[in-house]
Amino acid sequence: MKKLLITGGCGFIGSCFVLRQIKSGNLVVNLDSLTYAANPKNLIEIENNLNYHFIKGDICDQNLIGDILQKFNIDILVNFAAESHVDNSITNPHSFIKTNINGTFSLLNASLKYWQNLSKEKQANFRFIHISTDEVYGSLTADEPRFTEHNKYQPNSPYSASKAASDHLARAWFETYKLPTIITNCSNNFGTRQHREKFIPTVIRSCLSGQDIPIYGNGKNIRDWIYVDDHCFGIELAIAKGRLGESYCFGGDAERQNIDIAKQICKILDQIKPRPDGKSYQEQIKFVEDRKGHDFRYAIDSSKAKRELGFRINGDFEEKLLTSVSYYL
Numbered sequence: 001m002k003k004l005l006i007t008g009g010c011g012f013i014g015s016c017f018v019l020r021q022i023k024s025g026n027l028v029v030n031l032d033s034l035t036y037a038a039n040p041k042n043l044i045e046i047e048n049n050l051n052y053h054f055i056k057g058d059i060c061d062q063n064l065i066g067d068i069l070q071k072f073n074i075d076i077l078v079n080f081a082a083e084s085h086v087d088n089s090i091t092n093p094h095s096f097i098k099t100n101i102n103g104t105f106s107l108l109n110a111s112l113k114y115w116q117n118l119s120k121e122k123q124a125n126f127r128f129i130h131i132s133t134d135e136v137y138g139s140l141t142a143d144e145p146r147f148t149e150h151n152k153y154q155p156n157s158p159y160s161a162s163k164a165a166s167d168h169l170a171r172a173w174f175e176t177y178k179l180p181t182i183i184t185n186c187s188n189n190f191g192t193r194q195h196r197e198k199f200i201p202t203v204i205r206s207c208l209s210g211q212d213i214p215i216y217g218n219g220k221n222i223r224d225w226i227y228v229d230d231h232c233f234g235i236e237l238a239i240a241k242g243r244l245g246e247s248y249c250f251g252g253d254a255e256r257q258n259i260d261i262a263k264q265i266c267k268i269l270d271q272i273k274p275r276p277d278g279k280s281y282q283e284q285i286k287f288v289e290d291r292k293g294h295d296f297r298y299a300i301d302s303s304k305a306k307r308e309l310g311f312r313i314n315g316d317f318e319e320k321l322l323t324s325v326s327y328y329l
């Protein structure tokens, strides 16, 4: 049985990962400060599991992290905790700097202290997994090759800049102190338990409430969508097989324009929950003023993760979108 400290485990991806770890028989300590983005109900099915421990706290609290690492004899720390919504980073960058940069710094510092006092064997097995995003690489044109681990960091939003800074810290703690860190950079996740503010839940909610479905700009921006369980599978592989100090990119091999995602969701709802007037939900699509500094295209080439870790995507995109839409219904 492995003992994991998972930060941000009440959020969208963190909760999926916590559930998978508990199902695998591991011990999980979930440290989450319960911001507006958290949903403790995501974990209701395991809240009484003896292997699950929830601690409400902030990743900026280095003493608290040190105490948890010691008390639970942690083997693996997986850092999901972050401010994660780009739009919020444009209006309120401060909390992004605090959590994403200072928080990662506290986690690294506390982990280093703990790790330096472990036995040689435990030191060799300890992992600090830092969960990051493809947005650190900036934006692609329509014809450029997909991002790989070799792309230059060129973050364009306060969110991606704060994530880029945190990645650099994780890398530096390996290069300087040999703390066994691994970074994962993933494309846009979709699936169950995502916060209502994000794109796919927003489209579904707008459809059902009869409101306009807001699409930024001309809707032609492209994202590479990965199902949240596929992402979590990749993280598990990185823990088990990832080389120390390396980063691994995970993508869904599913590049789609935002407008096409919105239309596809409308089509699904037209079939499973038709509008009372019999018209298509597509009638509610409305183009709105573009996001400031809106990146045109993100896409990931997961070749390294496939080659070194055995990463693969399970099932097809359309099927998983249907599963997700049904969940939100």
Ligand SMILES: NC(=O)c1ccc[n+]([C@@H]2O[C@H](COP(=O)([O-])OP(=O)(O)OC[C@H]3O[C@@H](n4cnc5c(N)ncnc54)[C@H](O)[C@@H]3O)[C@@H](O)[C@H]2O)c1
Pocket (backbone or CB within 6 Å): 007, 008, 009, 010, 011, 012, 013, 014, 031, 032, 033, 034, 035, 036, 037, 038, 039, 057, 058, 059, 060, 079, 080, 081, 082, 083, 084, 085, 099, 103, 131, 132, 133, 134, 163, 185, 186, 187, 188, 189, 190, 195
């Ligand atoms: N959602 C995506 O599409 C996506 C894609 C690539 C990478 N990522 C990265 O994956 C991670 C998880 O993303 P998500 O979509 O699940 O985020 P989320 O916003 O759904 O959840 C974040 C969680 O972190 C917690 N948190 C925030 N600040 C905290 C703090 N200071 N201390 C402790 N807990 C805190 C929140 O309460 C919440 O439960 C993030 O690091 C994000 O950058 C997300």
